[in-house]
Amino acid sequence: MKTANNTMTTGSAGKPRLTTSAMIASIAAEGQRTKPAPFGNALVELARERHDIVGMTADLGKYTDLHVFAKEFPDRYYQMGMAEQLLFGAASGIAAEGFTPFVTTYAVFAARRAYDFIHQTIAEEDRNVKIACALPGLTSGYGPSHQAAEDLALFRAMPNMTVIDPCDALEIEQAVPAMASHQGPVYMRLLRGQVPLVLDEYGYKFELGKAKLLRDGADVLFVxxxxxxxxxxEAARQLEADKIRAAVLHVPTIKPLDTEAIVEACRKPGRLVVVAENHTVIGGLGEAVASALMRARVHPAFQHIGLPDEFLAAGALPTLHDRYGISTEAICTAVKSWR
Incomplete structure (x- = not known):
């Protein structure tokens, strides 16, 4: 039996087994509002005002939306080839000369292949390099080689590094000039291509280091x-049908963490706190929030939605998100089981 994304086959024990039939790379739901290449377009707008802005990539301009910048400013665009170590070393040198490089690659290549070069030449030297990396967490169906499930944990542990995990196209557009205004290295997870647009419905404005309460609710608090x-x-809206009122506290800056806003929101008695992140449950937002609450001696009922501590499967994203519990339906099911 086949559906748009899945195929039912029979395993060795004769039981149905779910497999996948397509590599779906978009995180936008059918009919969802999107904006094209928000990072590339925002960087172009910024570069028109600031001549210190340069763009750099490791053969991935088209796949990180930096091709938009390259077309507009070819003399300020550096394509370094498939050599991430060289890419980040060169970015450090360019920053030392007073420029502000925005550097793109896939998150797996920055977090694993070039980690030491970022650590030694950018973070330790406190160079003004802005790193924007595509395919964060489970936003690729191509298996462990391209799934950066642990990038936040790695960059969170790096001294001098600011870490951003934006929600949508609006936030990416607003984060780009904020990154440029911040003095020092920044790592941002990058959503690319046709990126969903949701935060404009909440009058949202990105502020580096600040969490924002997008909606309130007395029964559950999503962090x-x-x-x-x-x-x-999406889950909060669906849970209303079950008379479960859910609040959503958006935490786009993982480091520095807005501990004050998180602790204040979690102090409210009688509601379940659920940390939700597109990252392994090891070392990311969940553990950062739990640690902050322990230090503040605030002890709400607490649950954590994240990716398991394992190498993830390859396949179509809708199937994988259901399998690993980060789809809207899986989140709703989990919350109802915890109450």
Whole structure:
């Protein structure tokens, strides 16, 4: 039996087994509002005002939306080839000369292949390099080689590094000039291509280091970042049908963490706190929030939605998001089981 994304086959024990039939790369639901290449377009607008802005990539301009910048400013665009170590070393040198490089690649290549070069040449030297990396968490169906499930944990642990996990196109557009205004290295997870647009409905404005309460509710508090804020908002609307009132606190800056806003929101008695993130449950937002609450001696009922501590499967994203519990339906089911 086949559906648009899935195929039912029979396993060795004769039981149905779900497999996948397509590699779906878009995180936008059918009919969802989107904006094209928000990062590339925002960087172009910024570069028109600031001549210190340059764009750099490791053969991935088209796949990180930096091709938009390259077309507008070819003399300020550096394509370094498939050599991430060289890419980040060169970015450090360019920053040392007073420029502000925005550097793109896939999150797996920055977090794994070039981690030491970022650590030693950018973070330790406190160079003004802005790193924007596509395919964060489970936004690729191509398996462990391209799924950066642990990037937040790695960059969170790096001294001098600011870490951002934006939710949608609006936030990416607003984060780009904020990154440029911040003095020092920044790592931002990047959503690319046709990126969903959701935060404009909430009058949202990105502020570096600040969490924002998008909606309130007396029964459940979602503390979320990135793609999972979008899912938390969808889940909150669906949970209303079960008379479950859910609040959503969006935490786009993972480091520095807005501990004050998180602790204040979690102090409210009688509601379940659910941290939701598109990242392994090891070392990301969930553990950061739990640690902050422990230090503040605030002890709400607490649950964590995140990716398991394992190498993830390849396949179509809708199937994978259901399998690993980060789809809207899976979140709703989990919340109802915890209450």
């Amino acid at each position: 979320s970042s990135g793609l999972l804020t979008m899912r938390a908002l």
